[in-house]
Amino acid sequence: MGDNSNFFERSYEIARQIPFGRVTSYGAIAKHLGATKSARMVGWAMNASKNDDTVPAHRVVNKKGLLTGKSHFQGTNLMQQLLESEGIEIIENQIQNFEQKFWDPTIELKSK
């Protein structure tokens, strides 16, 4: 077990733990999975999670706090709307006070 074919599921496990009103990045998830250089695969995993509505994919953005995955959601602005409904302010695809909203799995889940 522990083979990386579970990479998608492991990404989902972490995404599900992102608290309401908080966000994290693809790279942060990848890092926590021990695959720092495979941030792209996390994005791919989120893309594949469309069927799974238990995965809050809208809470995963890039390292700068930009909504780079926006166009992969249903509506034109669904991702932004979901985040705004959680109290996150967004201007020009950029999350405001990003550092404050950022939830780092490597820190928050460190005691494991």
Place this chain on the structure above:
DNA sequence: ATTCTGACGTGGG
């Protein structure tokens, strides 16, 4: 089989 493209990140200039 080969090439290109990404929901990315890092490093160099």
Place this chain on the structure above:
DNA sequence: CCCCACGCCAGAA
């Protein structure tokens, strides 16, 4: 701040 090259690896053409 910007732009570019590279590493990563799954899919599409």
